[in-house]
Amino acid sequence: MDCEVLAIGTELLLGQVVDSNSAWIGQQLALAGISSHYQAKVGDNHDRIVAALRGALGRADAVVCCGGLGPTQDDITREAIAEVMGVGLRRDPEVEAALRERFRGRDVPAMNWKQADVPEGASFITASVGTAPGLVCPVKDPAGGPGKEKVVYAVPGVPAEMREMVGGFVVPDLVRRSGDHATIRSRFLRVWGVPESRVAEIVAPRLSELEGTGTTIAFLANVAEGVRVRVTTRTSGPSAEAEAERTLDKEEAELRALLGDAVGGIDDESLEVVVASLLGEAGLRLAVAESLTGGLVGARLTSVPGASGWFAGGLVSYGSDVKRELLGVDEGPVVSEDAARRMAAGVARLLGADIGLSLTGVAGPEPQDGQPVGTVFVGLSWPPSAAVEALRLSGDRQLVRERAATYALDLLRHMLLERTATRTS
Amino acid sequence: MDCEVLAIGTELLLGQVVDSNSAWIGQQLALAGISSHYQAKVGDNHDRIVAALRGALGRADAVVCCGGLGPTQDDITREAIAEVMGVGLRRDPEVEAALRERFRGRDVPAMNWKQADVPEGASFITASVGTAPGLVCPVKDPAGGPGKEKVVYAVPGVPAEMREMVGGFVVPDLVRRSGDHATIRSRFLRVWGVPESRVAEIVAPRLSELEGTGTTIAFLANVAEGVRVRVTTRTSGPSAEAEAERTLDKEEAELRALLGDAVGGIDDESLEVVVASLLGEAGLRLAVAESLTGGLVGARLTSVPGASGWFAGGLVSYGSDVKRELLGVDEGPVVSEDAARRMAAGVARLLGADIGLSLTGVAGPEPQDGQPVGTVFVGLSWPPSAAVEALRLSGDRQLVRERAATYALDLLRHMLLERTATRTS
Incomplete structure (x- = not known):
């Protein structure tokens, strides 16, 4: 089974948007043991999309088209696929009804109706995340005998919608069509607080x-996700999946023995998910005082469903007066160890939490309080313990902020691991 | 003049590296007025590179190959181009000498010698940044008459080296060959608060x-950036650039007349940058109370350098007790119009700001206070004005949070525009 990827959109050719979708699709195809030898980008031009599709179908068994399913005039993927299939478009009553439902009584903009169009003989991939449904379009193999068939999938260019459809429908459908039982499985070990070169x-x-x-x-x-160590194994035969799982389990154990506590999570477990479950298990409530990160730590923590169980809240103490009046920070420099310590204790007191975490520092572009850009103090207050870590981070404003947030969450993770271990021992 | 881009490397197909090079090359080509209708990725496989090159030369006047010029076994771009040209490789004595020079007396690793190979009839693009020289390879046009010629450029895949050669040699060479002085310029109008289909x-x-x-x-x-309306214009002649600017200015005016206040920024101006400059100009200080967004609004606002001039800070009032005790929210449901109103007024009072902005709502996955997922109230307090907007947003937890943050910032933008207009009139 060989599947090509065709990313559609003039903005991709002009370099206004980097096509990261086809890289992600390529990754998913590889994980499922499906080859992808050729991936292309083409603009919003009917004839060129048709030619690119014909070229791809001449080489491969399947094509995933990404983009051009939206409601506007330059969204013409449906029409191009219909031409390649040699059929017309029909308007689907179910999708029409879903559109009416979505607009809840307001008029559906005239342009949106085309999202209910589908080439004759094709079917929809329903969308839960976004609005544009995807398409599965069977295409007669020009070189094949009777019954021989190729397939074109069309998915939206919006990454979240694309990922849901490719992961949830397209890849499983390709695996089913391939009839192959080779399997490629990967596992990610998530590492924070150790640079990539040291991990390697x-x-x-x-x-x-x-x-x-x-x-x-x-x-x-x-930056935000830390280092991910990927273990990939390829197995085949009737018990391929079980065998792959055993290999991955064994390899995970080997790597944990080497990396120790630096391994904080597996696969999709983010730092915030790990911290959330440690806090939840210990029945502790956290409060955060953020200066240079301006809410990034709070936003990451509250991305975890059920955060209200362990997250009391946060104070974005951006102005110095806020730090002094509400958090009890003394007169003097606010980018300092002492300020970080008082912010952590102050926010825990203010919001009635068990643990206070604080960040103060210089994100740039200008130095502050005589400290250079990248100077960051992270404070942690967990009576009777308290800690402050001084960091010197590199990068521009956005990178310094993201790195500081990651370091703070990792400091909290280590503290939670230590204290929880002490308790249970 | 039409130039395609061919990115070479199996890691690109597997999605282990996102091909951002061809986006950058596409941008440079567009700025120089050279069309690029088709860009592709292919793995480190001789036959497939040859086929991809032949396909590209069948359609376009020129091809830029990116990657596969290094010293290792999988670097086979030179050989593939030689096959397409129908010639052999010769070893260039000057590049051999340069290699010896580079290794300064140490043995040149055997693999590196192939970097001195060049297809017969081709010439080198010398590199200052990196190590691998690039190639300019004239190719007879299979369809052309005598003297008709196409061209293949080969540049390294390392972004810094690629950029130096494409910017310094390839694009100027293409412009010279085209004999054309066309230019392509784009401008983006940023629109928030109006769905894409309505904008269209x-x-x-x-x-x-x-x-x-x-x-x-x-x-x-x-979601985070809103709708961008892109105007692109192609002009030629000696005053092409000035003419393009005039056309874009005129078109911007036409679109502003149609879209009115919905146009909030140009090109890279984000919603937070626009809000920042409105607040800065008016000399006003803002405070934010965030519930479901957990710090997203604060993080976006403080991504703007100099935020301390107009941003007092924020309270992430995630727990209901925090909302009541610090912000004066009454007993009863915290996802309500009344709670949003009190949060906005409360946070402005607490942090000593002129304007208070608040968000409370249900991000999911579970309903809350009898309200379905996606229910959001945005409050704005700016004595003597106050406003609350009720929203019903679609999407998963992360999308609802991001959409809510964008709506809140856009509400603030409109309010600032109105009040500033009233003042100056």
Whole structure:
């Protein structure tokens, strides 16, 4: 099974938007054992989309088209696929009804009706996240005998909607069509507080041992997400999935032995999810005082459903007067160890929480209180303990803010692990 | 002149690296007035690179190949281009000498010598940033008469090296070959608070009027960034750039006349930047009380440098007790108009600000206070005015939160525009 990806949108060719969708789709196809030898971008032009689709179908068994399903004049993917299929468009009454429902009595804008159009013989992939439904379009194989069929999928270009449809429908449908039982499985170990190069150094011996085994290790790093160590294994045969799981379990244990507490989560477990479950289990309530991050830490924590169980709230103490009046920070520099300590204790008191976490620092572009850009103090108050960590972070304003938020959450994670271990021992 | 881009590397297809190079190249081509209708990614496979190159040369006048020029076994771009040209490779003595120089007496690793190879009839693009030289390869046009020639450029995949060669050599060379002095310029009008389909409907008449003029309008939508209306114009001749600016100015005026206050910014101006400058100009200080957004609004506002001049701070009042004790919200449901009103007034009082903005609502996954997921109240307190807007937003937890933050900032923007207009009139 070979599947190409065709990203549609003039903004992609003009470089106004970087096409990260086809990289993500390529990743998902690889994980499912489906080859993808060719991926292309084409603009919002009917003839060129048709030509690109015909070219792709000449080489591959399947094509995923990404983008051009919206309601505006430049969204012409449906029409191009219909031409390749040699059919017309029909308007689907169910999607029409869903559109009316969505607009709740208000007039549906005339343009939106085209989202109910579908090439004859094609069917919809229903959307829960967004609004545009996707399409599954069977195409006769020009080179094939009777009954031989290829397939074109159309999914929206909005990443969240695209991901839901590709992950939830397209990849499983391709696997089913391929009739193959090879499986490629990956597991991510999430590491925070250790730079990527150091992680690679620690893991290097294991990398050599795995050579030629069908199991590989790779590294992906990202400011907000930390370092992700990816273990990938390829197995086949009737018990391929169970075997893959065993291999991944074993490899996870090997890597945990090397990396210790630096491994904070698995797969989609973000730092905030890990912190949330540690707080929830311990029955503790947290409050956050943020200066340079301006709400980033609170926003990350409250992205976890059920946060009200363990998150009392936060104070974005951006002005110095707010820090002094509400948090009891003394006169003098607000980018300091002492200010961080008082902010942490002050916010826990103010919001009635068990633990107070604070961040104060210089995000830039200008220095402040005689401190250079990147100076950050993270405070933690958890009576009877208290801690302040001084950081010197690199990067521009946005990077310093994101790094500071990640460090603060990781400090909290370590403190929770230590104190919880002390309690249970 | 039409130039395609071919990004070479299996890691791109597997999604381990996002191909941002071709977006950058696309941007540079557009700025120089060179069309690019098709861009593709292909893996490190000789036959597929050859086929992709032949396909591209069948359609376009020129191709930029990006990647596959390094010293390792999977770097095979030179060989593939030589096959397409129908020639062999020769080893260039000057590049050999440069390699010896670079390794300063140490043995040149055997693999590196291939970097001195060049297809017969091609020449080098010298590199100052990196190590791999680029290539300019003339190719006979299979469809052309005598003297008719196409061209393939090969540049490294390392972004800094690629940018130096494309900007410094490839684009100027293409402009010289085209003999054309066309230029393509774009401008974005940023719209918030109006859905994409409605924006398209409003702009539709203008779209028809522009048909065949060389100026086009397109739409890009994104939850955090709102709708961007892109105007693109193509001009040529000695005063192409000035003419393009005039056309964009005129078109901006036409669209502002249609869209009115919904146009909040131009190009990179985000909603928070616009709000920041309105607050700064008016000499007003803002405070924010966030419930369901948990700090998102504060984080967006403080991403703007110099926020301390107009941002007093915020309270993330996640727990109901915090809302009541610090913000004076009454007993009863906290997802309500009344709670939003009191939160806005309360946070302005608490933090000593001129304006209070508040958000309370249900992000999900569960309903709250008898209200369904997506119910949001945005409050604004600016004595003597006060306003509350009730919203019903669609999407999952993260989307509801992001949409709520955008709506709140847009409400503030409108209020600032109105009050500032009243004052100056």
